[in-house]
Each structure stands twice: as C-alpha cells, then as structure tokens.
Amino acid sequence: MVNTMMDTWAITKRNLLRYIRLPQLLFFSSIQPVIFLTLFNFVFGGALGQNSPYGAYINYLLPGIMIQTTLFGSLNTGIGLAEDMGKGIIDRFRSLPLSRAAVMAGRTMSDMLRNVVVMAIMFIVGTIYGFRFMNGFLPAIMMFVTALIFSFSISWVAAFVGLTVKDSETAQLAGFVFIFPLTFASSAFVPVQYMPGWLQAFANNQPVTHAVNAARSFALGSPMNSAFWYLLAWVAGILLIFVPLSIWRYRKS
Amino acid sequence: MSKAFEANNVNITFDGNIKALVNVSLAAEEGKIFGLLGPNGAGKTTLVRMLSTLLKPDSGSLKVLGIDVVAEAEKVRESIGLAGQYAAVDEFLTGRENLYMVGRLYHMSHKAAKKRADEILEEFNLVEAGNRQVKTYSGGMRRRLDLGASLVSKPKMLFLDEPTTGLDPRTRLELWEVIRNLVKEGTSILLTTQYLEEADELADKIAVIDHGSVIAEGTSKELKNKLGGDVVEFKVSKSNEVNKAISAITKIAAKDPTIEENNIVVPVKNGPKGLLEVVRALDTNKISLQTISLHEPSLDDVFLALTGERAKDQTIQKSKKREVPRG
Numbered sequence: 115m116v117n118t119m120m121d122t123w124a125i126t127k128r129n130l131l132r133y134i135r136l137p138q139l140l141f142f143s144s145i146q147p148v149i150f151l152t153l154f155n156f157v158f159g160g161a162l163g164q165n166s167p168y169g170a171y172i173n174y175l176l177p178g179i180m181i182q183t184t185l186f187g188s189l190n191t192g193i194g195l196a197e198d199m200g201k202g203i204i205d206r207f208r209s210l211p212l213s214r215a216a217v218m219a220g221r222t223m224s225d226m227l228r229n230v231v232v233m234a235i236m237f238i239v240g241t242i243y244g245f246r247f248m249n250g251f252l253p254a255i256m257m258f259v260t261a262l263i264f265s266f267s268i269s270w271v272a273a274f275v276g277l278t279v280k281d282s283e284t285a286q287l288a289g290f291v292f293i294f295p296l297t298f299a300s301s302a303f304v305p306v307q308y309m310p311g312w313l314q315a316f317a318n319n320q321p322v323t324h325a326v327n328a329a330r331s332f333a334l335g336s337p338m339n340s341a342f343w344y345l346l347a348w349v350a351g352i353l354l355i356f357v358p359l360s361i362w363r364y365r366k367s
Numbered sequence: 368m369s370k371a372f373e374a375n376n377v378n379i380t381f382d383g384n385i386k387a388l389v390n391v392s393l394a395a396e397e398g399k400i401f402g403l404l405g406p407n408g409a410g411k412t413t414l415v416r417m418l419s420t421l422l423k424p425d426s427g428s429l430k431v432l433g434i435d436v437v438a439e440a441e442k443v444r445e446s447i448g449l450a451g452q453y454a455a456v457d458e459f460l461t462g463r464e465n466l467y468m469v470g471r472l473y474h475m476s477h478k479a480a481k482k483r484a485d486e487i488l489e490e491f492n493l494v495e496a497g498n499r500q501v502k503t504y505s506g507g508m509r510r511r512l513d514l515g516a517s518l519v520s521k522p523k524m525l526f527l528d529e530p531t532t533g534l535d536p537r538t539r540l541e542l543w544e545v546i547r548n549l550v551k552e553g554t555s556i557l558l559t560t561q562y563l564e565e566a567d568e569l570a571d572k573i574a575v576i577d578h579g580s581v582i583a584e585g586t587s588k589e590l591k592n593k594l595g596g597d598v599v600e601f602k603v604s605k606s607n608e609v610n611k612a613i614s615a616i617t618k619i620a621a622k623d624p625t626i627e628e629n630n631i632v633v634p635v636k637n638g639p640k641g642l643l644e645v646v647r648a649l650d651t652n653k654i655s656l657q658t659i660s661l662h663e664p665s666l667d668d669v670f671l672a673l674t675g676e677r678a679k680d681q682t683i684q685k686s687k688k689r690e691v692p693r694g
Contacts, residue, residue: 117474124471128457128464135459135500202455206516209419211444212472 118213125207125220126227129194133228143190143228144235147183151236154179154303155243162304168248168334176240177257177329178302181322183236184229184265185297189289191218191225191269192276196285199277204367218277218360222269229265233258248334257332260342264325267349268293270356277363296322301330321348369433371397371524371555372418377427379413387413388579391427395557395572397523400550402570402587403559406670410579411559412452415528418557419449431524432555448517448525452532455513458502462493462512465501466519473520480519487515491545507538514545525549527558531565543568563587563665575669582673591664596621597638598668599645601659602630608654615648625671629657632668 133140159171168174195218198204207217237245247254271292276285299313300306300322306314317323325348327341377391388410395401403411416422417429420440429436431443456465463484470480488497491511501509510530517525527546531539546569550556560566566573567587575583575590583590603612606629613624613631619641622634635641642661649656664672 120474121472124468128460128468131464132457132459202451202453203457205416205421205451206449206455206469207472208421209444209447209449210469210472211441211474216472 118216118219121212121216122219122223124212125216126223129221129224130227133224140228140231143187144232147179147232147236148239150183151175151179151239151243158303168330170244172240172243172245173248173334174330175303176236176245177333178300178326180233180236180257180261181264181325181329182297182302183232184261185268185293185322187229187232188222188225188265188269189272189286189293190228191221192272192274192279192285192289193282194221194225195273195276196280196282199280199367200282204364208364208367214361214365215357218270218273218357218364222266222273225269226262226266229262230258233261249332253332256342257329260325260329260332260345263349264321264345267352267356270353270360274356274360274363277360277367280367296320301326321345321352324348369397370430371395371399371401371432372557373428373430374414374418375428377414377417377424377429379417379422379425386579388417388424391576391579391581393574393581393584395555397432397555398550398553399571400546400556400558400569402566402573403557403576404561404563404566404573404669405559405576406561409576411576412528413579414576415449415451415526415557415559419447419526420444445520446523448520448522450514450517450525450527450530452529456501456509456516459500461498461500462488462504462508463497465512466516469516469519475520483519487518491515507534507541510534510538510542511545514542518549523553523555525554525556527556529559529561532561539565563669564663567663575673577670577674583669590669593669593672596634596636596664597641597661598664599633599635599642599659599661600630601633601645601649602657604629604655604657611652612649612654615652615654616645619644619648622672632671634664634668634672 154175155172159175162171162174195204204217247257272285272289275288276282279285279288299309299317300320301317302322306317306323309317324341324345328339328345331339331341373394375392377388378386379388381387391410391414393401403414405411413422417424418431418436420436420443423437432446434443434446436443456462457468460468466484466487467480470483471477475483488494491514493508493512493515496504496508501512504512514527514530530546531542534542543565546556546558558566558569570587573585573587573590574581583593603609609626609629609631613626616624616633619635620633621636624631624633633641633645635645638661642659646659
C-alpha cells in the first residue's frame with residue numbers, strides 16, 4: 115500500500131512536471147474554458163437568463179460549464195496514456211516492479227490537479243462576469259469537490275479507452291464521442307424540461323445531469339440534495355468497473 | 368554454472384494466426400552476453416518482451432535467473448533491466464529527473480535514488496546534460512540515458528533490444544564499450560541485433576532466429592565455420608558466363624557457392640589466399656568481372672547459407688498493432 119502510494123506519487127510528479135514544462139499546453143487548456151464561459155454567457159445569456167430562478171444566467175451557467183470543462187479535462191488521461199504507450203514509456207514502467215495501478219492512478223491524479231487549476235481560473239473569470247455563491251463557504255467548496263470527483267471517475271474511463279485504442283488521436287476522438295452527448299443532453303446549459311420527452315428520459319438519468327444539479331444546488335439552491343447522492347452512486351459504480359478494467363488493460367498492453 | 372535465462376518450447380501466436388515464435392528453446396549462461404540475431408520481424412523483440420514479463424507465452428516456460436517469468440513476474444522485475452529499441456525516456460524531464468524517477472519506482476529512498484542518478488550520469492558521460500530536458504539530447508545521448516535508466520537498480524540480467532539500431536558508428540562503438548564493461552561487472556546480457564558484426568563483437572554465444580524459429584546456435588566462430596570462414600563475392604559482367612565461373616572455382620570453394628543472377632558468393636577457408644585463388648581461376652578462364660571483394664560473412668551470408676534466402680524484413684505489414692513482433 116505504501117509502495118502503491120509512493121509509485122503513484124512518482125508518476126504524478128512526472129506528469130505535473132510535463133505540464134509545467136509545456137506552458138503552451140497549460141495556457142491553451144486554461145484559455146479554452148474561459149472562451150467557452152465567455153461565449154455561452156454572452157451569446158446565450160441574454161436569451162436564456164430571462165426567467166432563471168437564480169438571477170443572471172452566469173449563476174446558472176458556471177456550475178454546469180465547470181462540470182463540462184473538467185470532464186473534457188479528464189479526457190487527457192486517455193490521451194496521455196496512449197501517448198506514453200506509443201513512446202515505449204509504458205513498456206519501461208511495466209518492466210519495473212511498481213504497483214500495477216500506479217501508472218493510471220498517477221495520471222488520473224495529475225489530471226485532477228490540473229482540473230483544480232482550470233477551475234480556479236474559471237471561478238475568477240465567472241466572478242468577473244457576475245457569478246456569486248449563494249450558500250456560503252462550505253457548499254461552495256462542495257461545488258468544486260463535486261466537479262472533481264466526477265471528472266476523476268471519468269478519467270478512469272478515459273484511461274481504459276486510451277490503453278485500449280493505443281493511439282492519442284483516436285483516444286481524443288473516442289473521448290469526445292461519449293462526452294459531447296453526455297454534456298449537451300444534460301442540465302449543464304439549459305433546463306432539461308425544454309427537451310423532447312425521450313431526451314428528457316435520458317438527460318434526467320445520466321450522471322452529468324446529476325453532477326450539474328448537485329454542483330448547482332451547492333452553489334445556489336438547497337445545499338443538501340439528492341442529486342449529490344445519485345452522483346456518488348454513479349462515481350462509485352464507474353470506479354468499481356473502470357479501475358479494474360484499466361488495470362487489466364495495462365497488464366495486457 | 369546457473370542459467371541467466373532459459374526458454375523451453377515457447378510458442379506464441381498473434382491475432383489468432385500469425386505465429387510469432389515457434390518452439391523456441393534457448394538457454395544462456397550467467398555473466399555472459401547472449402546475442403539474438405535476426406532480421407526485422409523475426410521474433411527477437413517478442414522473446415525479449417516475454418523474458419522481461421511484458422508478454423505471456425501461449426505455451427512453454429520461461430525462466431530468468433532461475434525464477435519463473437509467468438508465475439513470479441513481480442520477482443523477476445526486481446532483478447532485470449530493459450532497454451528497448453526506442454529510447455523510453457521522458458522528453459520533458461531532465462536526464463537526472465528521468466533516472467531519479469526510475470530509482471523511486473524501484474522503491475529506493477529519495478537519497479539513494481538521487482545518488483544513483485548522479486552515478487549513472489557520471490558513468491554515461493551525461494553529467495553536463497543532466498539538468499537539461501531530454502528533448503534537447505541527441506539520439507546517442509537519449510540511447511545512453513535509456514540504457515542508464517535500465518541500470519538504475521543494478522540488475523543482474525539486462526535485456527538490450529537492438530540497442531545500437533540507428534546510431535552512428537562512433538556512438539555505436541561507445542555503447543559497445545559500455546556493454547563490455549557491464550559484463551565485466553558480472554551482469555548477464557541478452558542482446559538482440561540485426562548485425563552479425565555486432566553479435567560477433569560482443570556476444571559469447573549467438574542464436575540465429577528466422578520466422579520465429581531458432582535456426583542456428585553457437586559461438587560466432589562456430590556460425591562462421593558453418594559458412595567455411597570468409598567469403599569472396601563477385602559479379603560477372605556477362606550472365607552467360609555464370610556457369611563457367613562456377614565450374615572454375617568449385618575446387619577453391621569451402622562450401623557450395625550461392626548464386627543470385629550475376630552475383631556469386633564463394634565461402635573460402637583462408638580469406639586472402641582464397642581471394643587470390645579465385646582471381647587466378649577466373650582470370651585463367653578469361654571471365655570478366657564487374658566487382659570482386661573479400662569480406663567476413665554478413666548476416667545476409669549466414670542467412671543465405673542457413674535458409675537459402677536473404678535476410679528480408681519479416682515484419683508483418685498486415686496489421687500495425689503493437690503486438691506484431693518487431694524483431
């Protein structure tokens with residue numbers, strides 16, 4: 115156990131160093147969500163913010179777009195692992211006596227830490243656009259925690275995809291294919307009630323909606339909410355399936 | 368003497384039907400260099416990947432330093448080092464950081480990993496470059512760092528998969544020196560290569576592998592003796608003189624000459640003397656030549672003699688998946 119943690123930390127550190135050494139990557143991966151936030155706020159805000167129960171559209175938007183952005187961030191896990199595989203670095207790791215989970219755990223950890231940075235930037239920009247927490251400090255923290263644990267679990271799905279497709283471009287495309295429908299057919303940008311019935315059925319029962327609703331409740335509504343418990347169940351389920359699956363993939367790669 | 372590694376009747380098939388290794392049985396003594404020689408795609412990398420716990424055989428058994436590779440993979444990983452065809456080092460880390468990370472992954476303490484990184488940088492002449500990101504390194508420096516990374520834990524068994532492929536001659540010689548020194552310190556090495564010259568220079572024993580099967584095994588001298596020593600290679604100007612040339616030199620040839628269009632390869636016992644004899648015989652018979660040379664048998668010649676074919680690239684082109692044997 116101690117070894118697993120040490121190994122995971124060594125890998126995490128390596129991935130973080132890469133992010134720091136590639137300032138362009140960090141810059142563009144932070145600027146992208148800011149552009150999203152700006153576009154959604156000013157393009158849709160006027161039309162959609164009219165009868166929002168939370169005041170300005172930015173209040174409605176920020177928790178949703180934070181979930182979306184961190185999910186896209188978690189796709190990096192798959193891209194990074196596929197890249198390492200192509201360069202033979204995974205082979206080296208596999209020939210070392212390190213814990214079988216460490217390479218993926220280190221990657222999901224470093225991507226989570228990167229998401230923390232991205233969330234901080236979005237929060238600052240959102241605040242400039244008028245976003246305000248309505249429930250005080252702890253629920254505010256819980257909004258960030260919600261985004262983090264959910265994106266962490268999706269990181270493990272991305273890890274499995276990356277180790278399976280073994281090619282970074284394919285990993286990126288494969289990630290988009292499942293993240294796009296999940297984020298747009300959810301309550302992230304518009305209320306689910308305006309969607310056609312069949313889509314509502316999907317949107318109401320998929321994890322992104324639970325995550326967005328939970329984050330939004332923590333930020334703006336009633337802090338203790340069932341969405342968060344649904345989300346926890348999803349996160350636990352996803353981890354239970356995809357942690358062993360990606361370890362299995364890694365061992366077989 | 369105990370064995371550095373052993374393979375017994377190892378078989379593996381990829382994608383359902385491509386036989387990558389067929390009944391491979393090999394054994395190497397400890398403290399020596401074992402050379403695995405063969406063209407691209409013959410199965411060299413596949414065997415290395417199996418011995419280094421990256422790939423499981425369909426059947427057969429593998430042992431490294433007496434430990435079963437499949438049953439006790441974890442234990443094997445503690446005592447091996449692997450340096451592959453690609454320099455598997457992180458471009459964005461410095462040389463020192465790469466080595467330190469590997470040390471930590473071997474569960475060394477912070478202090479020990481740091482010390483070992485310094486030692487290796489020193490040993491591989493990378494001290495000055497140690498704090499630079501690897502992306503600024505030359506090909507040879509990367510390869511040295513990669514080799515260094517495989518030595519962090521002072522492994523007793525080292526796998527070097529085509530360590531010099533793609534390197535310039537000077538860097539190749541440097542690397543040969545490093546490899547020789549490792550053996551002096553008691554490391555057992557399995558080295559794969561496409562170059563007979565390299566196997567000849569370094570390996571105490573050589574196995575030749577072709578289409579996943581071992582087709583010859585022995586010391587470099589034994590292998591060359593199979594060819595009858597050096598070879599004289601010449602090309603006749605007129606194709607209708609090939610037969611005439613063959614009959615002129617049959618008495619000189621140590622073994623049957625091989626013919627490819629106008630090109631004739633004649634194994635001879637004593638190189639320079641053989642060359643003179645061939646020249647004399649051809650001259651007496653007034654056969655005009657385009658080229659003639661005397662050289663040590665190359666991998667090509669060994670292959671020609673053993674299989675009747677040239678050493679062609681055997682990589683399976685059909686699929687680009689990683690599992691395809693690379694060497």
